[in-house]
Amino acid sequence: MTLVSDIEKFAVHDGPGIRTVVFLKGCPLACRWCHNPESQSFAAELYYDDAKCMRCRRCAAVCPRKCHAFGENGHHFDRTWCLHCGRCTTVCPVNALEMVGREMTIPQVLEEVLADQVFYDHSGGGLTLSGGEPLAHFDFTRELLSAAKNAKLHTCVETSGFAPWEHVEPLLPLVDLWLWDIKAPPELHERLIGVPDDLILENLHRLDVAGGRTVLRCPLIPGLNDSEAALLFIAELANSLKHLTRIDLEPYHPLGESKNARLGKERFFHAPFVPETTKTNWQEFLMRHTHIEVHI
Numbered sequence: 001m002t003l004v005s006d007i008e009k010f011a012v013h014d015g016p017g018i019r020t021v022v023f024l025k026g027c028p029l030a031c032r033w034c035h036n037p038e039s040q041s042f043a044a045e046l047y048y049d050d051a052k053c054m055r056c057r058r059c060a061a062v063c064p065r066k067c068h069a070f071g072e073n074g075h076h077f078d079r080t081w082c083l084h085c086g087r088c089t090t091v092c093p094v095n096a097l098e099m100v101g102r103e104m105t106i107p108q109v110l111e112e113v114l115a116d117q118v119f120y121d122h123s124g125g126g127l128t129l130s131g132g133e134p135l136a137h138f139d140f141t142r143e144l145l146s147a148a149k150n151a152k153l154h155t156c157v158e159t160s161g162f163a164p165w166e167h168v169e170p171l172l173p174l175v176d177l178w179l180w181d182i183k184a185p186p187e188l189h190e191r192l193i194g195v196p197d198d199l200i201l202e203n204l205h206r207l208d209v210a211g212g213r214t215v216l217r218c219p220l221i222p223g224l225n226d227s228e229a230a231l232l233f234i235a236e237l238a239n240s241l242k243h244l245t246r247i248d249l250e251p252y253h254p255l256g257e258s259k260n261a262r263l264g265k266e267r268f269f270h271a272p273f274v275p276e277t278t279k280t281n282w283q284e285f286l287m288r289h290t291h292i293e294v295h296i
C-alpha cells in the first residue's frame with residue numbers, strides 16, 4: 001500500500017498513446033518550480049480553497065483538533081495540529097477542503113488502470129508511473145509494474161533519477177520506456193535543486209549501457225537553466241546515449257502555483273508563461289547540436 005496523490009486518465013504527454021498516469025506521493029527532492037507540489041510530501045495533506053468556502057462552519061463542528069476558526073477575517077485554517085483524519089473534507093458541501101493522498105493497494109490501482117485497457121490497445125498506450133518520485137516507493141513501484149506487465153501493459157516510469165542504482169536495476173525488465181528528468185547542468189544542479197547530479201547521471205549512463213530506452217525530459221525556465229551552455233549540456237548528454245528516443249522540452253508554466261496556495265505553502269517561485277519564440281529558439285538550438293528528435 002502507498003499514498004497516491006492522483007490518477008490521471010487519458011493522458012497523452014507522458015509516454016506513447018493514451019495512458020493512465022499514477023502519481024505516487026512523496027519525492028526526495030523539492031524543485032523550486034515543481035508543477036506537482038502536492039506530490040512532494042510523503043504524508044497526506046489538505047487542499048483548502050478560500051474562494052470556494054461559504055463559511056458554513058461544518059468543518060469546525062467535526063474537527064477534533066480545532067483547526068478551523070471563524071472571525072471577522074473569515075475562515076482561518078490552522079494546519080499546525082491537523083491529524084489528516086479527513087473528517088472536515090467529508091462534511092464540506094462545496095469541496096473547499098479536499099484530502100490529497102489516498103492509501104491504495106496494488107489491486108486497487110491496477111483495477112483503475114485496467115478499466116481503460118481498450119484505449120491502450122488502440123493507441124499503443126499504457127501505464128505511466130509518476131509522482132513525486134516512483135523510485136522512492138521502490139517496493140510498490142516494482143510490484144505494480146510487475147502486475148502491469150503480467151496484464152501485458154506498456155509501462156513508463158517518470159523519474160528524477162535521484163535514487164540508488166539498486167532501485168533502478170531490478171525495474172529494467174519491467175519498464176518499456178523511462179522518462180528521465182534532466183533539470184540543470186552539473187555546475188548549476190546543486191544550487192538549483194539542492195543536490196549534485198552525479199548519481200542521476202551515473203544511473204542514466206548505467207541504464208543506457210543496460211539497454212534501457214529513455215526520453216530526456218527537460219524543464220526549462222528562461223534565465224535560470226536555459227543558457228547556451230545549459231542547452232549544450234543537454235545536447236551532448238543526448239548524443240552520448242545509445243537508447244535515447246527523444247528529448248522533451250518542458251517550458252515552465254505557472255499553473256502549479258495555485259496548488260501551493262491551496263496546500264498552505266508559501267509561493268516560493270514565480271515565472272511567467274514562456275513566449276513561443278523562446279521555445280522555438282530552444283528547440284532549434286538543440287536540433288543544431290543533436291541528431292535526436294526534440295519535442296516541446
Ligand code: SF4
Pocket residue numbers: 027028029030031033034035036037039040131132133160
Ligand atoms: S523531482 Fe519532480 S516531483 Fe520531485 S520536486 Fe522535482 S519536479 Fe517535483
Ligand code: SF4
Pocket residue numbers: 046062063064065066067068081082083084085086087088089
Ligand atoms: S483533517 Fe481532521 S484534524 Fe485536520 S483539519 Fe480536518 S478534521 Fe481537523
Ligand code: SF4
Pocket residue numbers: 052053054055056057058059060075091092093094095096097
Ligand atoms: S465546511 Fe467547507 S464551506 Fe463550510 S466553512 Fe468549512 S471549508 Fe468553508
